[in-house]
Structures are given as structure tokens and as C-alpha cells.
Amino acid sequence: MIKVVAKGKLKPDVKAEEYIRISRELVAETRKEEGCISYALFEELNDPSIFTMLEEWENEEALEKHNQTEHMKRIIPELSKLRESMEVNIYREVE
């Protein structure tokens, strides 16, 4: 199993509600994918401009397929417009 932490910082003039609204469709579509164990949007308790997707995937192949889906290709550019920066890390547990 692998985990993804995709941490986004919103532009100063962007409303969180708008970012959340668009993310909801991405979450709903992604949860239907094969190999997706969990996928959810989180808010940072101490910084209201930070929204992070915390994801669990069965393996790297499932994640690669996810990145090629129609919903990712359509929705990611919409979310990117609202973000100042984005940082994605892919993790495997240390045995």
C-alpha cells in the first residue's frame, strides 16, 4: 500500500468554498476507482489557506492509472488555477 499527501496552498483571493466545491467531484469520482483505498480532502487547523488530499492506494500502478483518468485531467487544471502552490509526496511505510 502507498500513501499520497498532496498539499495545496490557495491564492489569497480564493474562497475556500469554491475550492472545496470543485474538489468534491474529484473525491466522488476517485473513490470509485479500482485500487483506491481512501481519498479525502483535509483542512489545516492552523492555516485556512492549506487544503490537502490524503490518499491511500493499493499500489503505484493504481496511482498511475488515477493520474490518467478523465476526471483528473478535467478537474486538476480547475483546482490549479485556485492554488498558489502544490506539493505532492508519495510514501511507503518503513518496515
Place this chain on the structure above:
Amino acid sequence: MIKVVAKGKLKPDVKAEEYIRISRELVAETRKEEGCISYALFEELNDPSIFTMLEEWENEEALEKHNQTEHMKRIIPELSKLRESMEVNIYREVE
């Protein structure tokens, strides 16, 4: 429930094995704590200098107690010496 992402970057001359060895005691002790749902060390697939603790806590009170434990106060300074930087985010799922 809250989630914590504590992302550390090792100094260039530090061996990952040393960082992992010290972290193992912290993981073992923390998992015994009340309110700790999960706590584990992860390695970044694309950057061998990044090690991140991914944590789940029942609530903020449990996390605050965790930060005051003997094992945190003793082991965190040891790990800090091996790190170039550390970034901690605390998250709540967007409803």
C-alpha cells in the same frame, strides 16, 4: 479524528538507518498512548532524504498529551539533530 503529517528532511551526511533506528522507539512508545489511532514512519518514493510520520489521533487533546510525553521530549531532540528541516501539519477532514 485528526491527522498529522510530520515531514522531515535528513541532513546530507546522515544515514537513513540511524534515523529509522531512533524513530522505531518513538513509534513503539507512541502506539501505546491513549487516543493514538495510528502512528508510523514513511519513506518518500522519489526522495530518499525525506521521512514522514503519518499519524491519526482521536482528538487534539490526545495530540497535546503526546507532545508532553517523556518519550517525545527525550527522542525528538535526537531526531532533530539528524534533520535539516521539519514541517508539521495538523488536519481535519472537510465535511
